[in-house]
Amino acid sequence: MAGTVKAAILRGRKTVETVVEEGRKKAEKVVEGGLNTVDTVVEVSFNTVETVMVEGRKKVESAVSLGRKTVEHALLHDRSTMQAAVLHGREDIRIESVPVPEAGPGELVLSVGAALTCGTDLKVYRRGYHARMIVPPALFGHELAGTVVEVGEGAVGFAPGDRVVALNSAPCGQCYFCAHGQENLCDDLLFNNGAYAEFIRIPARIVATNTLHVPEHVPLEHAALTEPLACAVHGFEDSNPHPGDTVAVIGGGPLGLMILHVAALYGCEVIAIVKHDGQVEAARQLGAAHVVQTSSIRKAIRDTRALTEKNRGVDIAIEAVGAPEAWQEAVELVRKGGTVNFFGGCALGTHVTLDTNRIHYSDITLRATFHHTPAICRTALDLITGGRFQAGAFITGHAHLYELNRVFEKLMNRSSEIKTAIVP
Ligand SMILES: [Zn+2]
Ligand SMILES: [Zn+2]
Numbered sequence: 001m002a003g004t005v006k007a008a009i010l011r012g013r014k015t016v017e018t019v020v021e022e023g024r025k026k027a028e029k030v031v032e033g034g035l036n037t038v039d040t041v042v043e044v045s046f047n048t049v050e051t052v053m054v055e056g057r058k059k060v061e062s063a064v065s066l067g068r069k070t071v072e073h074a075l076l077h078d079r080s081t082m083q084a085a086v087l088h089g090r091e092d093i094r095i096e097s098v099p100v101p102e103a104g105p106g107e108l109v110l111s112v113g114a115a116l117t118c119g120t121d122l123k124v125y126r127r128g129y130h131a132r133m134i135v136p137p138a139l140f141g142h143e144l145a146g147t148v149v150e151v152g153e154g155a156v157g158f159a160p161g162d163r164v165v166a167l168n169s170a171p172c173g174q175c176y177f178c179a180h181g182q183e184n185l186c187d188d189l190l191f192n193n194g195a196y197a198e199f200i201r202i203p204a205r206i207v208a209t210n211t212l213h214v215p216e217h218v219p220l221e222h223a224a225l226t227e228p229l230a231c232a233v234h235g236f237e238d239s240n241p242h243p244g245d246t247v248a249v250i251g252g253g254p255l256g257l258m259i260l261h262v263a264a265l266y267g268c269e270v271i272a273i274v275k276h277d278g279q280v281e282a283a284r285q286l287g288a289a290h291v292v293q294t295s296s297i298r299k300a301i302r303d304t305r306a307l308t309e310k311n312r313g314v315d316i317a318i319e320a321v322g323a324p325e326a327w328q329e330a331v332e333l334v335r336k337g338g339t340v341n342f343f344g345g346c347a348l349g350t351h352v353t354l355d356t357n358r359i360h361y362s363d364i365t366l367r368a369t370f371h372h373t374p375a376i377c378r379t380a381l382d383l384i385t386g387g388r389f390q391a392g393a394f395i396t397g398h399a400h401l402y403e404l405n406r407v408f409e410k411l412m413n414r415s416s417e418i419k420t421a422i423v424p
Helices: 002-078 119-127 204-210 226-238 254-266 277-285 297-306 324-333 356-361 374-386 401-412
Strands: 081-089 092-099 108-116 143-151 163-166 199-202 211-213 246-250 269-274 290-293 314-319 334-342 365-367 395-400 419-423
Touching: 081 401, 092 401, 108 163, 119 401, 143 199, 143 226, 163 204, 204 211, 204 374, 211 374, 226 254, 226 374, 246 254, 246 324, 254 269, 254 277, 254 314, 269 277, 269 297, 277 290, 290 297, 297 324, 314 324, 324 334, 324 356, 395 401, 401 419
Parallel strands: 246 269, 246 314, 269 290, 314 334, 334 365, 395 419
Antiparallel strands: 081 092, 108 143, 108 199, 108 419, 143 163, 163 211
C-alpha cells in the first residue's frame, strides 16, 4: 500500500514537474514572443516618431524662414525710416532717422551686413568734407557688404537674399580714360556713400559694374575689405613687382599693411617701415620679413638700406602714409633702376622737393597709383575668397552704429585698431 502510494506520489510529482516545465517553456515562449512584438512595436513607433519629427522640423523651418522673409519685407516696406550716420561737418557725425532708400531702375537696396572704418573716412571726419567723394550733410561710409533686400526694375543678376559687396564707385565706361583701361581716372567717377546705416541704396552704375556676389563661406565683413584691398593690389601691381624683389612699404596703417601682405603673398621680401608698437606685430603677422620701427626718416633710410646687399637699396619702395617727407624718403630707399610708388595721397596743395640728380642718374621710375578699376576689384575679392589672404587680421574691432563717434574719436588718437566693423 505504502509502495503504491509512494509510486503514485512519485508519478504525480513527475507529472507536476513535466506540467510545470512545459508551462514554464510555454510561458517563456509567450514572454519571448511578447518581447519581440514589443520590440517591433517600439521600433516601428520610433521610426514613425522620427519621421514625424523630421517632417515637423522641416515644416517649422520652412514656416520660420517664410515668416522671417515676410518680417524682413515688412520691416523694409512698412518702415519709412532707418538709422544712419550723417556727416554734418568737421568731427560732427550724428546718428539720425532718415528715410529708408528705395531701389529705382537698375538699383539695389542692401541691408548692410558690415561697414568698415577707413583712413579716408577718418580724413573726411577730420576735415568735414572730401572734394570728390562727399559734401555734407551727407550719409557717410563707403566700405560695405550686405544682403540684397530690394531689386530695382532692370537690375539683372541679383535677387533678394543675395550676399554682395558693392564697391564705393564705378567708372562711366565711355570717356577717354575708360576707353584706355584707366577706369580709375574716369572723368565721371561716380561715388557712393552711406555704408554706416541699416540700409544703403546702390546706384545703377555700381550695380552694373562693381557689385559682386560673395560666396557663402566668406563673412560679409571680410568681403567689405574688397575696396581697400583693390587699391592696395592696384598700387602693388603698378610698381612692376617680380617674385623675390625686395619691397619697402612706408606706413603701417591699414593700406600699408594690406600692400605689404599682398607683396609677401606674391613672394617678395618685405621691409615694413612703421612708427607705432601695434603696427610692428601686425606687419610681422602679415608677412613682413623685416620691420624697421622709427619715426626718424634718416634712421628709416639707413636701416632699410642696411638690410639690402651692399646697402644697394630696395627694388621697390611704396609710400603709404600720404606725407611729403615720406614721399622724399621713398626716393631715398630704392636702388638704381628701382621703382617708387607714391601711393599715399597728400593734402591739397602739397608740394615736394626731390633730388633730380638721383632720380635721373639712378634711372628711378616714379609712379603714383590712385583708386581701383573694375578688373582689380574682382582680383581683390578673389584674393579674399581664396583663403591665403588673412582678411580676419585686418578687422580688429566691432562696434554698433550708435558707437560710431566713439570709434572715430579713438581712431583720431592713433589707436592700434586697423579696421573696425560697424554693424547696424
Ligand atoms: Zn576706404
Ligand atoms: Zn569714364
